Amino acid sequence: MSAQEKVRPISGWSTLAFALDWNRPPRQQATSPFWFLASDQFRFQRTRADVYSTPLGNGALRGMHVADCNALAARLGWMPSYPTFDRNPLDLTREAAEAGMEAPAYVVERLKAQELRFAAEDPDAPENFPRVLTLWRANLLGSSSKGHEYFLRHVLGVEDAAVRNVEAEPDQRPTDVVWHDEAPTGKFDLFTTIDFRMNGSALYSDVVLPAATWYEKYDLSSTDLHPFVHSFNQAVPPPWEAKTDFDIFGRVAERFSELAVEHLGTRTDLVAAPLLHDTPDELAQPFGEVRDWKRGECEPVPGKTMPKLVPVERDYTAVYRKWRALGPLAEQLGSSAKGIPLKPTVEIDQLRAANGEIDGRPALTRDVHMCEAILALSGVTNGRLAVEGFKGLEQRTGTRLADIAEEHADVRITFGDTQVQPRKVLASPEWSGMESRERRYNPFTINVERNVPFRTLTGRQQLYVEHAWMLEYGEALPTYRPPLNVLGVVGTQLSGEEGRKELHVRWLSPHNKWSIHSEFQDNLHMLTLFRGGPVVWLSDVDAREIEIADNDWCEVFNRNGVIVARAVVSHRIPPGIGLMYHSQDRHVNVPLSEITETRGGTDNSVTRISLKPTHLIGGYAQLSYGFNYYGPTGTQRDEMVAVRKLLGKPVY
Amino acid sequence: MQVRAQIAMVMNLDKCIGCHTCSVTCKNVWTNRRGTEYMWFNDVETKPGVGYPKQWENQERWKGGWELKGGKLRLKAGGRLRKFATLFFNPELPTLDDYYEPWTYDYETLTTAPTSKHQPVAQPESQVTGRPLDLQWGPNWEDDLAGAPEHARLDPNLRDGVEEQVRLEYEKAFMFYLPRICEHCLNPSCVASCPSGAMYKRVEDGIVLVDQEQCRSWRMCVSGCPYKKVYFNWSTGKAEKCTLCYPRIEAGQPTICSETCVGKIRYLGVVLYDADRVQEAASVADEKDLLPAQLSLFLDPDDPEVREQARRDGIAEDWLDAARRSPVYALAVKHRVALPLHPEYRTLPMVWYVPPLSPVMSLVEGPGSEADPDDVFPAIDELRIPIEYLANMLTAGDPEPVRVSLRRLAAMRGWTREKNLGVDPDPALAAAVGMEPREIDAMFRLLAVAKYDERYVIPQTHGEIGLSPYARQGACGLDFEGGPGSCGALEKAKDPFGAEPLAAPGDGRGGGSNVAFLDFRKAT
Structure with missing residues (x-):
């Protein structure tokens, strides 16, 4: 599925893209803080976080380096932060079992004893380096690597890197985050790029997997620029060694599973998940107050004052088997559209019929199966799911909403439909528009016209944000900021x-x-x-x-x-x-x-x-x-x- | 009166965003071959600028098109005698530097370079010599006023006092895009320049083509065309040019540049004209009279007399119907918003342009101004793009037709805005530009919301005239040696049903020539 800014069939897509049909939660990371640490750009940050504080502020950021702010955000569960701890989570769960404890309780205990630390607090320690990167549908080095030369030097260890900067002086350095005298270079062990161009990223990769282009594969596409879902179709087969994205990941999964029989087997992982939008987590740290358990300002409570700690059993030998079939969580837990559950029922059997069965589940053995499943599991392409989703929202809001989608309750867009022509998506609680046969998508029209609360603290369009850090910056209300000096x-x-x-x-x-x-x-x-x-x-x-x-x-x-x-x-x-x-x-x-x-x-x-x-x-x-x-x-x-x-x- | 039909084009410069999709699709279809590397049958230029090839509009240098000498029309490059004198050295031929030296890159090095201290890089190399090339010019070197402080002063339209008005300063910057293809002129000087009679204007639709078998490499067409839209293929030794995508046009489809235009700026349709008066119209004394003279050639497809004569002249009924629905006729003749490119070349070009209005409106959009003609129109003369600049491009320097066009476009905007706001527009606004309300509405529809079949009204070519389809079986029509068709050499098949073998169009068998000055042998 390729998308420009907006994946309209978001429920089905995220179910499959993040394997939510088999395991939850996934590990998802915000890239800016990740690379800020990984490429050691934080070492060159010579202004403190409080340099832009207002004199009328509360001192919430006083003396902090931006890397300290980031470590705090990781520790308090504000932002995802991977790798999370300075030890392998597979080892942590083993240790917990040996100590006869539940893994989350064990981790909390170790953290309190300061025998376990967040990796964001010591990003330059070798055990905390990111080691392996697989790049897909991105040109990290040639395009999106802000601070490109720092990437070359610290992440890749490239001799050609042209960083000319000097690092922060001792009094400018982080206080919470550990400072190493020597900045590490070449943190990566393995850099793989899947692409069809020999671009800046591919040139620096250890392994390049040549990918099929749009006309050599079957796929779906959507954008925020128009309300249609498109198909990609194979006009010619991928040339030479090139493979479709689907085949590349499938083959890697297959070989990985074979190797896992000997190397990993079945293990318990521990995922530290951040406090998430559109979930009760939004109320975890109320009143905009910042309380740091590490400083004894509160107790470390997973999901409340720190990230949620979720044990996940992983059968590494089964990765390929799971890759080839739609997992049972698809209907058992459904997917969540902005907090509104979308639960497929008849769709599972429809997919069985369309894709065939494997291990008793709907098959995902071909790229078109994947496309079919995305469309079946999304409200924007499946009218029944959209109506059901709105009914769920009705229960929560007490207002009538299902009628928004009823005109297309019987519409089920299949991959074959999108091959005939681009298909206009349906109104669905996945998004906020009142689109219909008569009307184009426009954001927030459901909120404005049907009084569905906005997804804010007040349920209204909200400008004032009473958070300690916003107050510290004088930005509790929108304000003008001149360019940095x-x-x-x-x-x-x-x-x-x-x-x-x-x-x-x-x-x-x-x-x-x-x-x-x-x-x-x-x-x-x-x-x-x-x-x-x-x-x-x-x-x-x-x-x-x-x-x-x-x-x-x-x-x-x-x-x-x-x-x-x-x-x-x-x-x-x-x-x-x-x-x-x-x-x-x-x-x-x-x-x-x-x-x-x-x-x-x-x-x-x-x-x-x-x-x-x-x-x-x-x-x-x-x-x-x-x-x-x-x-x-x-x-x-x-x-x-x-x-x-x-x-x-x-x-x- | 002799009625002829021409497939003509209008481009709305108000809507061109300069994306060059037209150039790329044209290049991919037509000139992505050996010998055509430097050719862009369609290119898009940023104005003010010198264009491609450099200063193509400077006819004092290139001697393209026609001029009046002693009241008579003759090729600016001279008649038969001068042609013979310069047969083996044509001083008015652009060199590769005037176009650009086509290049490519050493892409291979990106996949084959060994481990090295520095990142591998693909260097530019000449497609002509194969050697590394220091890039100094290209077919769109001036995009978005790139290098304008150095080159734009050499724009030949900056003349007759306009150069005084135009300041190349940030606060006074203006620009617009000019997409260009062959003009498929009614009075094509390329055709008249050809010593071999290899160029011809098709009778049935007016498309100007080069007969690849007749071409003898003299290149007089290259210099003779004032728009520099005939090119020389160094590999085949033949001239090539924009074909108006005739295989598509014959099937009723728009040209590839039109089909793929992102801004939907292009219109294609039939214009009927009086072939008997072409020479007369091209020969009017005052250059400023060339636009009215050319307009006077265009025949009203709703006029019963014209239709009757057209039928007698062999124009099919569906073509007459298409002429009545022609968006080109509507924009050029009915609404008078489209204007020809450089009518002073006297070739009677058939790709016309709606001048750009956009930068004006930001100046005049004060409160209430759109409803008040007194506030809208005086600003037309204070445009960022000086009216005189547009006049030098589109009307041989006469600002009045440009003013009429821009006023009508401005009035249309004000009019339609009122309607969108639920206010009844004041009929005085329409009257102020000499239009009926329904005419403004029709013009708005055509310029703003017209769908595919309204923008492209192209009747299919009648199979019963010209070439026998039977004889063309297995041919693709484009498979001359080195051509884009590459279907193999075309065997001239004998039609078992008795029709003549393939006639090269324009050799007289297709119904005679459409051109007043067919070639230099007849020109005086």
Whole structure:
């Protein structure tokens, strides 16, 4: 299932994508804090979390480093944080069993005794490194790695990395999070990329699994830009060794299960799950008060003052068997659409009929089976489920709602239907729109027109957020924040070399005209239809000042790294701005930098993840973590760079 | 009066977002072959800018199109004598630098590079020489005013005082996109320039084509075309150009550039015209009279007399019906919002443009202004895009037709906004631009909401005229040597039912030529 911003058949998709039909809860992680630690960017954070506090604040963030805030968020169950502990959860459950204790109680006891720590409190300890990454449908390095050069150095250990930054001084360092004198490099053991392009990520991978393109496989697609569900269909088979995503994961699962017979068998895992949006967890830490059990401000109670601790039995030898069939939790627990349960009943037998049976369950042995199941288990493509979901919501709200979906109660969109033509999705409690045959989707119309409470603390559209950290930042109400005074904090970014004409500009990286993120950016037509490689737009006023002419090679640099690109000089750009359309990967027409004598970087080589502490708040009403819904952003764009002309001929 | 039918196009520049989808789909279908690497039958230029090839609009340099000499129309590049004198050296031929040197990348290195200190990188290399290439120009080098402070001053439309008005400064920046294909002119100078008679304008639909078998590589068409939309294939040694996707048009389908247009800016339809008066219209003394002269050639498909004559001239009934529903006729003739590109070249081009209005409205959208004609229209003369700039492009420098078009578009916006707000629009607004309310509504429908079958009204080609379908079995029509069809060499089959073997269209057997100045042998 591919989606641009919005997976409309979300219930069915998440059931299958996260194997909720077999095991719950899944481990899902917010990426910004993950990479902030994993790529050691936190070591270069030289401002404290309280630097943006209001003088009228409550001191809630006083003296804290942003990594300390993140450790607190992990500890209090605000944000997911994996790896969670500084010990393997499989070992923890074994130890608990040996001690004759329930695993959660055992973990709480160890934490209180300070014999067990959260990995987020010591991310540079080797036992806490993330070791294995499988990249699928993402170009991490060429596109989304904010602080690209830190990734190269600390995650991959690449010699070419062009980080020029200095780490935080002793008085700027975290107090709660452990500081290691030497920053680790090359944390990964195995980096696998599944892609159909030899892009920036694939180039650095240990293993590249060539993937089928859209016209070589069967799949589903949806977007927030229109209300239809589309199919992908195989026009030609995947060439050479390329395989569909479905086949790749299936084959890996098969071999993994074979190896698990000897290596893992059946074990009990312990998942530390954050306090989740649209669940009673939202009321876990009321009144916007921050109480840290580690400081003795409260007791560590899983699911209340710290993450939920859920033992999960995992039969690792059965991963492939489970991969091939729809699991029983699909109907036993159903799926949850914003807290509203959607429980398939007749759909299970319908899937048995459509897909065939395996081990007594509906088969998922082919990609089209997966598509069929997604559509059957989602309210937007299954009118019966939508009506049932609204009935559930009726019980909770006491207002009539099922009529919203009744006009299409009998509609069941199958994969075959989507192959005939794109199918318009149905109104469903999975989303908030009153769409119908007469009306297009519009968010929150169910809330506004049917008085269904908004998913906030007050049930209304809510602007005021009375959380200690929001009050500390003076942001309990929406407010204007001017751009960060980057140069005031980090000092000049100019090289200081004698006689060089250089200029500071504010760094912008809007969406690209010539690619979808990094996709197609290396396509010959796309490259031919502009300048044939990476470019940075500069104002003619700025360019004149530093004697850069249109199409000159230039270096864009700061403490984070260096970009080498052609200048596009235009009066369309206001002075003071350097604009590079984002995701210009570094594998096409990028020469070496004269400053670092390494390969010029991507648009993210000069950026760095800058976590905003208030984004980490969790366990408090609408400020509760939801996968791909609520969590911290990378806020990498508030950045300043220096620009200068490349003096010599470009060297590749 | 001799009635002819032409498939013509209108592009609404107000809606072009410069996405280049048209260019890419055209490239993929037509010019992704050896010898055509640098060709873009469809390209999209940012204006102001010099375009592709560089400064194609500068006819003092390229000598394309026609000029009046002693009251008579002649090729700007000179007549027969000069043609012979320059047969082996044509000084007006653009070089590869004027287009661009096509390149590709050493993509292979990304998968084959050994372990190395630096990340492997695919370097650009010339598709001509195969050697590493320092990129200096491309077919869309100026996208979104890229490099405009250096190049845009050389835009040939910045003349006759417009250059004084245009400031290349951030606060005064303006731009718009100009998508371009072959104009399929009524009076094509490329056809007239060809010493071999290889170029022809099809009688049945007016599409201008190159006969790949007749072409003798003289390249006079390349210089003769003022739009620089005929190209030379270095591999086959033949001229090639936009075909208006005739295999699709013949089947009633829009060109691939139209079909794939994201902004739905393109319209295709039939225009009837009087072939007897083409030369006369192209020969009016004042360049500013060329637009009215060309408009006067277009015949009213609702006029019974025109229809009667059209039938006598062999135009089929369904084509007459299509002409009545033609969106091109509606926009160019009825509503007068579409204008030709550079009528002063005297080729009577048949791809017309609705000028861009967008940047204007932000200036005039004050409270209540849309309801008050007095507030809307004076601002038309204070556009970010100077009217005179558009006039130099679209009306041989006459600002009045541009003004009429923009005023009508502005009035339509105000009118429709009132309706959307549930207010009865003031008929005075329509009257102020010389339109009836129902005409404004019709124009709005065509420009804003028209569906596929309203934007593309293309009658199918009649199988009973021209080539015998039987004889064409197994051929694909595009399979000339080096062509995009690649179906193998076309065998000219004998029709067992007695029809003539395949006739090359334009060799006279297809019903005679449509062109007033067929080739240089007849031109004086």
